[in-house]
Amino acid sequence: MATAKGYAAQAAGAPLAPFTFDRREPNADDVVIAIKHCGVCHSDLHMVDNGWGMSIYPLVPGHEISGVVTAVGSAVTKFKEGDRVGVGCFVDSCIGCATRDLDREQYMPGLIQTYSNPQPGSDLPTYGGYSDHMVVKEGYVLSIPDNLALDAAAPLLCAGITLYSPLRHWNASPGKKVAILGMGGLGHMGVKLAHAMGAEVTVLSQTLSKQDDGLKMGAAHYYATSNPETFKTLAGEFDLLICTVSAGLDWGAYLGLLKVDGAMVLVGAPEESVSLNAFALIPGRRTLAGSMIGSIKETQEMLDFCGEHNIVADIETISIDQINDAYKRMQKSDVRYRFVIDMATL
Numbered sequence: 001m002a003t004a005k006g007y008a009a010q011a012a013g014a015p016l017a018p019f020t021f022d023r024r025e026p027n028a029d030d031v032v033i034a035i036k037h038c039g040v041c042h043s044d045l046h047m048v049d050n051g052w053g054m055s056i057y058p059l060v061p062g063h064e065i066s067g068v069v070t071a072v073g074s075a076v077t078k079f080k081e082g083d084r085v086g087v088g089c090f091v092d093s094c095i096g097c098a099t100r101d102l103d104r105e106q107y108m109p110g111l112i113q114t115y116s117n118p119q120p121g122s123d124l125p126t127y128g129g130y131s132d133h134m135v136v137k138e139g140y141v142l143s144i145p146d147n148l149a150l151d152a153a154a155p156l157l158c159a160g161i162t163l164y165s166p167l168r169h170w171n172a173s174p175g176k177k178v179a180i181l182g183m184g185g186l187g188h189m190g191v192k193l194a195h196a197m198g199a200e201v202t203v204l205s206q207t208l209s210k211q212d213d214g215l216k217m218g219a220a221h222y223y224a225t226s227n228p229e230t231f232k233t234l235a236g237e238f239d240l241l242i243c244t245v246s247a248g249l250d251w252g253a254y255l256g257l258l259k260v261d262g263a264m265v266l267v268g269a270p271e272e273s274v275s276l277n278a279f280a281l282i283p284g285r286r287t288l289a290g291s292m293i294g295s296i297k298e299t300q301e302m303l304d305f306c307g308e309h310n311i312v313a314d315i316e317t318i319s320i321d322q323i324n325d326a327y328k329r330m331q332k333s334d335v336r337y338r339f340v341i342d343m344a345t346l
């Protein structure tokens, strides 16, 4: 066992505070990573508050992890000391499951999430990236392209892949009109990625306060959802609408923005249920779908795509002792566009 330093919440909604815990001794197939940066995802906030009813405490959040390899087990072949690596939202899965071959392990029942997940053979939950180091199986470690800075690349491990995967699955490409709803951590990555894939991108944000940034990131159009005219102007407009909003909405109003056969994909995960009139879907043969992060293979593909297109997150770096204030600001949509913790401040 090696002692790790981190920050944890001890109970639902409790502020994060310093916490010392054990990490396992590396096995032959493990990589030991010195964590340099960790992005702050809105999921961390839902989990600290137990908003989805699945949290285990003490809870060390963090699944947008970047760092440097400090040691590898004897069976590790893909990584060596000094490599720049990332870890995302899960650190194990049931490799025996046939769906692994279909490259969808994030949807398997045996998925082990990076933090607050029970671990087979251990009394302790997984502990995440708001900490100094991690021990992770080689198959769940990603390579970060050399041209991407470790701090701004960290959010790619969740925000990046969470948008990349549905954009690819629903074929964002030239000729397609894609709307990104919510210009936060996930949303701003969606704008950059959909633009790089060649789609015509529209941002739907509560106000126009981030319009200049959105247009610079690649959006062709930017509308305020607080203005009722937006819903008239854009009725029937989009092939694909990806909703990154962390709160409940008037879902029917947004479905009305889809073309016939258009799809609205929820990646934002509000704590309350989604209710809907069936006629928001029926007349336009519309699809309402969900999507969760991406597989390891797809995450590496996304990182390589970002390397080729020089895409990283727009970040605000914080020290670890600013994390509770950062959560308050995130609750008010006051972040441009991702907080990233500098782990040297731990």
Ligand code: NAP
Binding pocket: 040, 041, 042, 043, 044, 046, 158, 159, 162, 181, 182, 183, 184, 185, 186, 187, 204, 205, 206, 207, 244, 245, 246, 247, 248, 266, 267, 268, 269, 270, 291, 292, 293, 330, 331, 333, 335, 337
């Ligand atoms: P974030 O940075 O806080 O961004 C959310 C954005 O949603 C805000 O910036 C805001 O954009 C908009 N918004 C917030 N409250 C709103 C409200 N009441 N009404 C309308 N719009 C509102 O959060 P994030 O890290 O991007 O995460 C977003 C959601 O995705 C969270 O629920 C998170 O748990 C979930 N998530 C899901 C996955 C997955 O795999 N499916 C992965 C990661 C995160 P504007 O200011 O532009 O309006």
Ligand code: ZN
Binding pocket: 041, 042, 043, 044, 063, 089, 158, 159
């Ligand atoms: Zn996340």
